[in-house]
Amino acid sequence: MKTVVIGAGLAGLICALRLQKSGCDVLLVEKAQRVGGLCGTFFRDGYEFTIACNDFGWGLVEELNELGVNCEFESKKTQVFYRDQKPTKKQLTIQLPPGPGLLAKLLGRQPLQFLAFIWGIVRANMGLQTGNLQSFAQRFLKPGPVRDLVELPAYLMGVAPYDLANSYALYDKKFGYNYAKPACPVGGPQKMADAIAEAFVQAGGELVLADAVDKLDSCDGGHTLQLASGRKILADKLVDTRERPAPCGVKRGVALSMLLLVVDKRYKFPEGVHTLIHYPECAEQWAEKIDQGLLPTDFAFHIFKSDLDAKADHYSLNCFFYFPRGQEQPNQQCRDFYLDYIDQHLEQLLPGVKKSLIYQQLFSAADFAEEHKMSSRVMPSIGIDKVRQHDAEAKLWCAGHSVWPPGDHAGAAALSGRLVAEAILAD
Numbered sequence: 001m002k003t004v005v006i007g008a009g010l011a012g013l014i015c016a017l018r019l020q021k022s023g024c025d026v027l028l029v030e031k032a033q034r035v036g037g038l039c040g041t042f043f044r045d046g047y048e049f050t051i052a053c054n055d056f057g058w059g060l061v062e063e064l065n066e067l068g069v070n071c072e073f074e075s076k077k078t079q080v081f082y083r084d085q086k087p088t089k090k091q092l093t094i095q096l097p098p099g100p101g102l103l104a105k106l107l108g109r110q111p112l113q114f115l116a117f118i119w120g121i122v123r124a125n126m127g128l129q130t131g132n133l134q135s136f137a138q139r140f141l142k143p144g145p146v147r148d149l150v151e152l153p154a155y156l157m158g159v160a161p162y163d164l165a166n167s168y169a170l171y172d173k174k175f176g177y178n179y180a181k182p183a184c185p186v187g188g189p190q191k192m193a194d195a196i197a198e199a200f201v202q203a204g205g206e207l208v209l210a211d212a213v214d215k216l217d218s219c220d221g222g223h224t225l226q227l228a229s230g231r232k233i234l235a236d237k238l239v240d241t242r243e244r245p246a247p248c249g250v251k252r253g254v255a256l257s258m259l260l261l262v263v264d265k266r267y268k269f270p271e272g273v274h275t276l277i278h279y280p281e282c283a284e285q286w287a288e289k290i291d292q293g294l295l296p297t298d299f300a301f302h303i304f305k306s307d308l309d310a311k312a313d314h315y316s317l318n319c320f321f322y323f324p325r326g327q328e329q330p331n332q333q334c335r336d337f338y339l340d341y342i343d344q345h346l347e348q349l350l351p352g353v354k355k356s357l358i359y360q361q362l363f364s365a366a367d368f369a370e371e372h373k374m375s376s377r378v379m380p381s382i383g384i385d386k387v388r389q390h391d392a393e394a395k396l397w398c399a400g401h402s403v404w405p406p407g408d409h410a411g412a413a414a415l416s417g418r419l420v421a422e423a424i425l426a427d
């Protein structure tokens with residue numbers, strides 16, 4: 001009785017490992033030459049960079065511990081550099097996850113606003129089930145730092161605050177993702193994916209790399225898969241983790257672009273920090289412009305350092321940001337404006353770093369799609385409830401970030417892999 005899992009991203013890896021460890025005979029097929037999907041690294045001009053996914057929730061650590069995966073994690077901080085021009089023109093630096101220091105800072109900035117907001121949350125807890133982040137924030141807060149910072153999660157998801165459902169705030173606890181406790185894999189995301197694959201192979205699973213599933217025929221509860229190499233596989237049960245296209249007419253998140261940076265090793269990246277975010281004031285305004293495909297006057301960007309294996313003289317950083325919607329390969333004006341803006345603000349995040357830069361290259365959303373054959377949209381579709389795509393009678397299950405459970409991150413993809421494995425074992 002063979003179970004085939006298509007795609008060795010996080011969802012496929014976790015599903016395959018859980019099934020194999022429970023006594024199933026599993027074949028995991030991956031079209032790329034490496035496992036991990038969006039969780040991994042790639043090389044550009046001889047330098048290694050993180051592909052996309054880099055910072056996880058502690059729920060994933062618990063899942064991997066339960067599966068006996070040999071991977072270490074550290075909990076690192078995110079620093080937000082908020083530029084508040086009016087009336088103080090001061091920079092506000094806050095640390096996430098928030099501690100008492102942040103509460104004190106916000107109380108100091110806008111005491112009445114902040115207290116009103118907390119009271120609002122308490123009163124409107126039920127209201128979090130419906131509506132969007134922007135309308136929720138506008139209900140309780142005047143424009144200013146507290147409102148901008150409350151809307152930060154929308155930036156991180158690559159959508160405008162009016163496109164982030166309030167219900168997102170409830171998933172972290174409900175599904176045990178635990179992004180409140182960040183988890184950064186020691187050695188980086190590729191090392192984590194490789195460790196899961198290694199555990200799978202050690203448990204007796206078969207991993208096929210660099211061979212895509214080209215054709216799939218399902219009949220009488222069985223499946224015939226044709227791989228690009230010509231190999232034919234018969235499967236009793238099939239798990240498909242390939243991204244499902246967004247339903248017709250559904251709005252999608254903005255595709256992410258990045259600047260690939262390489263820094264001289266002598267430049268010290270802040271200790272205990274994973275991500276640094278440049279986050280300008282009036283978030284609703286610049287986010288709306290980007291969402292509408294217009295050039296903003298300000299925009300947020302963030303820089304992170306994955307803990308990749310040490311190199312002799314350098315390390316790499318990714319700088320993530322969103323070009324205006326539709327500009328997957330931006331025109332020269334847009335490109336110049338963005339690069340100039342990042343150049344102007346980079347040193348607020350990393351003082352003195354410009355002198356230590358060895359390499360820098362723009363890697364647009366179109367470059368990403370071409371190189372990785374995946375989309376760089378953190379949120380593949382907006383405003384639809386993710387549904388379970390299982391047909392137990394046809395012995396066909398779907399996992400991955402485009403199906404249930406909710407949440408557009410690795411935590412949800414990993415949980416979908418676990419839930420599918422459990423459903424198959426119960427079948």
Ligand SMILES: Cc1cc2nc3c(=O)[nH]c(=O)nc-3n(C[C@H](O)[C@H](O)[C@H](O)COP(=O)(O)OP(=O)(O)OC[C@H]3O[C@@H](n4cnc5c(N)ncnc54)[C@H](O)[C@@H]3O)c2cc1C
Pocket residue numbers: 006007008009010011012029030031032035036037038039051052053054055056057211212213214241242243256374375376377378399400401402408409410411413
């Ligand atoms: C830019 C970006 C940054 C992100 N950052 C974070 C982050 O910091 N933290 C976080 O929690 N989440 C983050 N996410 C979300 C997270 O990366 C995804 O939710 C998660 O990795 C999805 O895992 P998956 O297994 O469902 O899909 P994928 O990682 O897309 O894996 C699917 C796999 O299927 C393979 N495949 C496709 N077609 C075939 C075929 N025909 N045959 C065989 N194999 C096939 C692909 O090659 C791929 O390996 C980010 C997403 C993006 C786009």
